[in-house]
Amino acid sequence: MPTAVRFDNAEVPLPRIRVAAYVVRHRTVPELLVFDHVGMPGAGTQVPAGGVKAGEPLGEAVLREVAEESGLLTVRLVRQIAVEDKPHPDTGQPRRTTFFYLQASNAAPDAWVHDVHGDGDDAGLSFACRFLSLPLQRPLADDQDMWLNRIDAHWLTATRNLV
Secondary structure (H helix, E strand, O other), rough: OEEEEEEEEEEEEEEEEEEEEEEEOOOOOOOEEEEEOOOOHHOOOOOOEEEEOOOOOHHHHHHHHHHHHHHOOOEEEEEEEEEEEOOOOOOOEEEEEEEEEEEOOOOOOOOOEEEOOOOOOOOOOEEEEEEOOOOOOOOHHHHHHHHHHHOHHHOOOOOHHHH
């Protein structure tokens, strides 16, 4: 798969195509699936997200990422929420991430540790997964929560109301 194109005699890197999942369950209040890397507090709290394989439809990719990173296999894809063009926070490499809204069963556990499978960079890591009440009280890593208000205007992360 090409990683760059030539434009006006310059090589322009192609964005890495990614997906991100807002997996929500509805109990007394709506709750968002998040995780932290076990033993890596600097990675911050995140939602399931990752790269799309060549030829893989985006909807299938987001379901795969949720399964690989959380172990949840029975989530339901509701709809696409947003497409974000934003460089990687550490490398500056271009990324295009499509955010999706998915629903989880109310029977999903409140918290668990999952060993990541698949062939991505995070394979073999352990993620401490849990559901957090919406709206979130603080932003997620890399501003991953930025598009929650496209699902419900009340889900804007509390600290974003101050900006």
